Amino acid sequence: MSGVRVLVGTRKGAFVLTSDAKRKDWEVSGPHFAGWEIYHVKGSPVDPNRLYASQTSGWFGQQIQRSNDGGKTWEQVGNSFQYEGEVGEHQWYDGSLKPWEFKRVWHLEPSLTDPETVYAGVEDASIFKSSDGGTSWQELPGLRNHGTGPKWQPGAGGMCLHTIILDPVNHSRIFVAISAAGAFRTDDAGETWTPINKGLQSLYIPDPTAEVGHCVHRIAMHPSRPNVLFMQKHWDVLRTDDGGDSWREISGNLPTDFGFVIGVHAHEPETIYVVPIKSDSEHYPMDGKLGVYRSRTGGNEWEALTNGLPQKDCYVNVLRDAMSIDALESCGIYFGTTGGQVYLSSDSGDNWSPIVRDLPAVLSVEVQTLS
């Protein structure tokens, strides 16, 4: 019988929410790794019971946990993330230069073909790869050594590589995004990287159309069209139809185009979702009303989806890794908030209800569609 498993990373542990395909009754397990920050948990598309979790702490550093049974039990695997060669320097908040220093893993992206292979996006920004189920990690140093590093700078959350998208057709192609450097693409499985930020405009950097320096918050792709990407930037929502060679703004009638998450409908590649947030200094929805916005036209024309979401006194945020979309016939959209709610719409966004409402602040949400 088909069903879903929602992997939730929070400020104080991980939670696993499971339901059958109706998505009405939920079983909640957790907290796993109680008290630790869980930046991200994600399952292998090849073996859904193989999960990887990033467990981290400002005091005790980074751990990677692996499960072979869908999150019932876990084992600690490798946590040594060493940059290759000269670490180089990036900009610090005050404009001075600072050497790269590993802080944490923001995002884990399991391979589309091999459950033992997984990529890690880290702070200070770089990408690592493990081919032995997370036991050992090797940097793909071509990204950090692109040459533009001195122009990369930390966003408010740190200088993190937070988005990794593996091209389902061209297995040598990977997209990543870094706050605040921008989006990059490799076409040779991570050896060399190209900044793909043409068309982005960011008024908070000296040259608003610079090659790098943009605070990209999230990128999403529909697997049937790997050349089409949607981006939620610090401000602005954009799309590319040529694999990142050029971007155009599609913010259209959004009430604010600041935000963190962006997602694509499982069966309609031109249907996309964002959660508009008031501003970069006010990390909460407009007027205390939480709304997901949907475009069925690939951008520009947006409709508010608020049925079941709080429409008064709501001042939560929805962080960049905290939206996910299932592949059931009636497509389910999930997102988590810094107030500890995980909301679900099992009808493509028309109606919403909370699965849980009192977790610690949610950092990430990943849904697995199980057959």
Added chain:
Amino acid sequence: MIRVIIPSHLRSLTKIDEEEVLLDIKGDATQRAVLDALEARYPSLLGTLRDQKTKKRRPFLRFFACGEDITHEPADAPLPEAVVKGDEPFLVIAAIAGGRSAS
């Protein structure tokens, strides 16, 4: 035997319920020797107390003994006699400070 007390977050990695760990140190009992022995007994603690490559102490960790903060004592300095004898524990403390917020 040297008694070492580690924080609860680390006990969740070592999967022990007891607050206290007993370590038999060969040779001089120093901060470095205690950390080496602790990591050898519990490899799950690698990287949580000190950097795995440089062996530099993680910034928000402190070491207390006999009512004193000995964090900044040289790593190879002898530990207080009372700790060596097991009368007093060697405490690994998580400093009252926080990590950075995610966004």
